[in-house]
Amino acid sequence: MDMSMTQQTPGVLLSRLRAEPPLVQCITNFVAMNIAANVLLAAGASPAMVSDAEEANEFARIAGALTVNIGTLSAPFVAGMRTAIEGAQAAGRPWVLDPVACQATALRRRTAADLLALTPTIIRGNASEILALAGEDSRGQGVDGRDSVETAEAGARHLAETSGAVVAVTGEVDFVTDGTRAVRIAGGSPYMPLNTALGCSLTGLCGAYAAVADDPFDAAVGALAHYAVAGSRAHEGAAGPGSFGVRFLDALHGLAPGALDAEARVSQA
Numbered sequence: 564m565d566m567s568m569t570q571q572t573p574g575v576l577l578s579r580l581r582a583e584p585p586l587v588q589c590i591t592n593f594v595a596m597n598i599a600a601n602v603l604l605a606a607g608a609s610p611a612m613v614s615d616a617e618e619a620n621e622f623a624r625i626a627g628a629l630t631v632n633i634g635t636l637s638a639p640f641v642a643g644m645r646t647a648i649e650g651a652q653a654a655g656r657p658w659v660l661d662p663v664a665c666q667a668t669a670l671r672r673r674t675a676a677d678l679l680a681l682t683p684t685i686i687r688g689n690a691s692e693i694l695a696l697a698g699e700d701s702r703g704q705g706v707d708g709r710d711s712v713e714t715a716e717a718g719a720r721h722l723a724e725t726s727g728a729v730v731a732v733t734g735e736v737d738f739v740t741d742g743t744r745a746v747r748i749a750g751g752s753p754y755m756p757l758n759t760a761l762g763c764s765l766t767g768l769c770g771a772y773a774a775v776a777d778d779p780f781d782a783a784v785g786a787l788a789h790y791a792v793a794g795s796r797a798h799e800g801a802a803g804p805g806s807f808g809v810r811f812l813d814a815l816h817g818l819a820p821g822a823l824d825a826e827a828r829v830s831q832a
């Protein structure tokens with residue numbers, strides 16, 4: 564990749580992560596809990612799925628980053644999210660928002676808007692979710708994206724400007740912007756959206772990269788590039804979504820920092 568697009572390249576951040584695996588507090592959904600934990604471990608981070616309001620604030624203060632995902636939403640989750648965000652912010656730690664299916668119901672629209680107002684460091688979602696969060700029409704079907712990343716790029720730029728967050732839109736070709744800078748990241752596999760919770764797990768990986776990066780834009784690019792390169796590698800020889808899933812974990816683990824920078828397909832947008 565062109566090394567001028569980030570201060571710290573994906574490979575530099577991956578080296579940091581592997582040298583000192585960051586503790587990442589993941590408040591995520593019941594579908595993603597096990598999958599995301601395995602993804603973070605394979606990539607080189609240390610995940611902990613801690614969400615109860617009684618301990619989430621205390622835990623956020625000792626974690627390197629917090630990630631918040633509204634996939635299986637309920638009042639106890641929301642209470643844990645709110646107090647965890649307060650703890651992360653008090654400790655000066657980054658937090659990542661994943662607004663799963665935020666177009667679908669009044670509860671999700673309200674919760675996503677409330678969490679957005681708490682100023683996430685990074686927002687990661689599929690194009691349908693980012694369009695909805697940006698106040699535009701979304702064709703999302705439940706948790707599955709149904710819009711192209713391209714149609715969400717203008718909304719993502721606007722959302723980044725108004726929220727102050729780095730916005731990462733995922734799909735066939737990903738898009739990352741902080742409102743000023745913007746890049747596209749190619750790679751991955753069409754088997755990825757057929758494996759549940761890989762997006763939710765990527766949100767966790769954004770937290771891991773944010774914990775070791777100086778700049779959240781570099782963190783989002785690093786996490787998405789790690790995923791894209793591992794996804795491309797895993798696609799080779801995969802017979803379908805099942806064998807892809809196994810190969811993907813192996814590829815996340817087996818990717819060396821130098822190879823990540825050599826194989827990352829990041830371009831200016």
Ligand SMILES: Nc1ncnc2c1ncn2[C@@H]1O[C@H](COP(=O)(O)OP(=O)(O)OP(=O)(O)O)[C@@H](O)[C@H]1O
Pocket residue numbers: 663688689690706707708733734735736737750751752753754755756758759760761762763764765787790791794
């Ligand atoms: N058609 C595709 N080709 C290549 N990579 C893809 C494709 N669709 C998605 N991806 C990749 O899959 C990963 C997850 O992105 P996706 O947009 O599917 O998340 P999501 O909809 O939030 O997933 P989930 O809600 O199931 O966790 C990203 O790394 C993205 O680049």
Ligand SMILES: Cc1ncsc1CCO
Pocket residue numbers: 592594595634635663706759760763
């Ligand atoms: C399938 C599913 N349902 C709620 S969250 C989730 C994981 C993918 O977003």
Ligand SMILES: [Mg+2]
Pocket residue numbers: 661663664688689706762763
């Ligand atoms: Mg999702």
